[in-house]
Amino acid sequence: MLENIFSDPTFQFVLFSAAKIAVVFGVVMTFVAYAVLVERKVSAAIQDRVGPNRTAPPLALKIPVLGRLLQRWGMFQPMADGLKFILKEDFTPAYVRTVYFWLAPAIAVIPAFLTLAVIPFGSTLGSQKMVIADLNVGILYTFGIVSLGVYGIVLAGWSSNSKYPFLGGIRSSAQMISYEIAMGMSVVSLFLIVGDLNLMNLIQWQADHGWLVLYQPVAFVIFLVSAFAETNRLPFDMPESESELIGGYHTEYSSMKFALFFLGEYANMIASSAMMVTLFFGGWSLPWLGKPAETLLGGLVHIGIFIAKMIVLMLVFIWVRWMLPRFRYDQLMDLGWRRFIPAALANIVATALGVALLNR
Amino acid sequence: MSNAVTTAPAPTAPPPVEKIRIKVDGRDIDVPKLMPDWQGKLVPTTMLQACQMAAQEVPHYCYHPRLPIAGNCRMCLVEFGTPVMDPATKKPVLNEDGSTKIARSVLPYEPQTPRGAIACATPISPGMELYPSSPATKQMREAVLESLLINHPLDCTICDQAGECKLQEYSVQHGQAQSRFVEPKVHKPKAVDLGPRIVLDDERCILCTRCVRFTRDIAGDDALGIVNRGSYNTIATAPGKQFDNNYSLNTVDICPVGALTSKDFRFKMRVWFLKETKSLCTSCGTGCNITIGSRENVLHRFEPRDNDAVNGSWMCDSGRLNYPWIGRADRLQQVQVRGQASDWGTALGEITTHLRNASDGSVAIIASARQTTEELYLLRQLAVRVGALTDSVEREGEADRLLVHSDRNPNSQGARLTGIAYTEIGISIPSIADGIRSGKIKTLIVFGEDVTKCGIDAGLLGKVGTLIVSDILPNATTAVAHYLLPGCAHAEKRGTFINAKGRVQKFLKAVEPKGDARPEWEFLAELTKSLGAVDGFSTIEGLFNRMASEVPALAGVEWSKLGDHGVNVPV
């Protein structure tokens, strides 16, 4: 009876999916926590500071050399931060629209994680494809989900019943809608070349023919910049720009609800990086490592390659934050609508012509 | 407005005044030839008054509109010119362009130097030209101020006058940034004890003699004078005399510098922190207008406020110092029902039920003529509703020549006009006492009085079935009250008093009441509303206007027409 169930493909599908979801979720959460640390450390280095270097549980300091080293690197800081978020007073201001006020942080986080479902973070591990949902419209799914992310911010801004969050929410909705168009158009050219929307196949194509960033540098630049706008990170952090809007949409939030917005932002950053790795940098493949893995070790190596590429891109995200000042809002809109959308359209036409001519 | 009400003590229809045309800073202006002096006598208009009419402020120290003119500070020096008269024809000489030729005043021995005249004491003449902002006038002021400051100690940091000091103000306007006087200053006695309420700092004194003139001519107690000579001039009391008349603190107000300071207010609070609230003195029936100085809910001082119809610029010391009780620690702050702490809702609810069931004639009300007219009116409505006997308590004292009235209640007229007391205050109290003795009066309502001191002794009070008391400070009556309702001092609420001469004047709130205490009119309005006697009122304005429409003597008066100085009603 039990064996029957285990051999049932449906059951296996559910079981392995659940396992993959759990692992990906765990890894991403850890990534978020340490991305914050890296952000703080990198920013400190860029600004001639040292960054977090004090937090450590007393027990960890007992470890001879490593304990001190970990403390200096701030390795325990994310734990302290998390603990602090949980323990802080969860304050709901008067006159907010309570339901939406509570819902908004959740809505902001969920899409960021859902996006990760279609990212192929490795080739195969044993019999399993290293992607949670192998959809043949993968990229469209991603865009669909990403487009929902704006609701969290808009609702947070509106429900706070306060002018700065409201302005932040309004700015963010306009910004995200604008850049989604440019972003979506930039990837069309990729699929014109590859001829498939499935991300697994996209990576395989790149493994065979070389990374798409070499074929489509314009598309990559547009995608990269749009990703900054979509994740609300500097230089496009208008929705939360603290010098003008205090904290934008999360001004009124505290404790874990605030942490969820934070988590959402970093999860979005991770998702964007993963997406870029998949779309432009050959995913799990390296120029000489193009075959889907046959051994367990090979599979793990592929996952490692994917994560390494992702980390590099995230470092770019972090670096840019400390490099560029915030755009003015009209310049941001101008860049989105009057530069990127025409550029992406031109890129599509050029690519289509190229593909048509070459295939003839 | 009916004829019954007259605003202000109508400057009895001024007789057609002869006007003189003069020029002030080149502008033509017609000024009356004669103006009343400090005693009301008509005397020639001075240059200072003319400048004031032309909206040109002339700085001055010794001049005070309510004091005789001394003309000794020289601060009001103004350059002027007079028309040149042809000695033969006695007609003004004209310039070539047809205008009158003006001779600017100059020093006789130095014709190129302008000469000023003390504006406070120089009468104007037709065709005169005044130059209150000419360079020469400015220079004269600067020079006078510099000389006044030569021996001034410049201890503004420890001077109570700082902030309302004419020396400071004029130094800013007309002074110099740096003193050219490098020699040691003449030092004079500091912190001299002039009397029980006054401290003198001789170094700060500029010898304007305002205080000397006030105490001689207004207070009629010739106690002060100037002794010694030259740089050693000082103000002093006559030998063997104390400066202790009941108006001495007015000299602190009129002292333009910090020479005379009040012992009561000494080092208490810097004046620029004080919130000024227009109010009234409650010490007698005169109803002097005062300004309350308070900061952060603490009263710091009372000062007289100008009102020609009542107190001029003055008030007596006893009234001025009659404020510390408002901040006393033993103020009643807790609503009590039979000795137990309670709250307003409970207490008023029980009182309402009790009064509703009280039989006609079983209730008596003893109000206080220290309460506001509105409160007395509400109490009267309450009395009409329950058929109660009402009266208030008389408080007699000795009157003086100037301001103090023999009636020490601030609102006796209010008690009479609202019907709380009949023609004479206090004549019904014996019949109330009889009623209690005979058992006819079972409920006694007392507001703001200790009835044990006025005919209803403690034993008799014990016979009262229900004793409802509202007061501010504890006394023998509040100690035995069944219902104790803490009320407010006049500085803690708004309302009106009607003074002995029938002037309705309003006062405003300076500080918050302590603890549970509430303005009496507020809870009386609730009580009378729940008893169906009067509609509820949430504002004093509405209540006053309602009262004015019902009390015949107040017909036509409205809160908004009271102004800062009040209106007269027939009494």
Added chain:
Amino acid sequence: MTKVVDRSPLNFYERTYLPALMEGFKITARHFARSVQGKNTATDLGDGYYPEVPWRVAEGYRGAPYLVSDQDGATKCVSCQLCEFICPPKAIKITPPGPEGQGADRPNAEKMPREFEINMLRCIFCGLCQEVCPEEAIFLQQHYSLTGLNREEMIYNKEKLLKLGGVHPGIQKWKHKLEEARDQESFPVKVD
């Protein structure tokens, strides 16, 4: 001389944001590289990091305001309350001596505050109190790191402020005046 800032329109290359980007990369990369090698401003100064090694504040640094005493150890403040008046965050609260209060602890000054409190949680170290003080009795000193375990602890009273403020010699104008008055001998000088 007015300086004319050149605001010529950007050329196409500049409008691509690329030169600005490159500049940003260069600067941040330089600092990053330096920091990774363990060098930064703090190590350049050779001190170390803040909590262990307090900042070396510059001369004239304006930290917390404290009351000072004169060279005879007397309170300089005469309770004129100008600082209380000027204080933008209303951090200063002075209780004047009042009519019955004790006089100053130095001759001739007549007056000194009964209580002088600065709420350091409110204080913004703006220095207006020092600026306005006619007696040179309050100075912004070099303390910048004020800590306490509760709000009450952060309200510094007169005693504490005087202790922290220390001695600040001055011209001692009240003493000077007293000596001058004694020399004149025209009026008996009362000294309490």
Added chain:
Amino acid sequence: MPQLTDLLFYAFAGMTLLFGFLCVANPLSRNPVTSAMFLVLTIISMAGLFVLLHAFFLAAVQILVYAGAVMVLFLFVIMLLDLKEEERRKLNKVAVGLGSLAVLGLAGVLVRVLAGATPLIAAGSKPVEGSTRELGRILFQSYLLPFEILSILLLVAMVGAILLSKKELK
């Protein structure tokens, strides 16, 4: 598997209907933002139904276009206008009556049409894979003219909108 998909179908269908109903007639809240949010949920539930039909492309576009773009703009406008009156307004009985009548009429027509219709896909046959490639082919070969006409229509609408939103017509 069939059981699971059936279950999911009923779940999504039920959600679509429920959220659709709550969108137009929410007994708890008359806040326009709530209505808009329920419309978003309706759209997402419908996308779920499309997925069950293996029309992945349609599902993704449904969410991307309607939930992700159109409804955000709706929300945007609702929030900016701050429709407080809407929350206070009472139900107009005449409108409710007429509306119900219209709905009933439409439902009647639908039922009659559906009763006479034959299933497009015979039961048991393999469902059509909603591949993007095939969709594109159909769109750009069989239905090219209608597609282009629609494009022109949208372009006209867009130009019109821009023209109308310009304050000054020169």
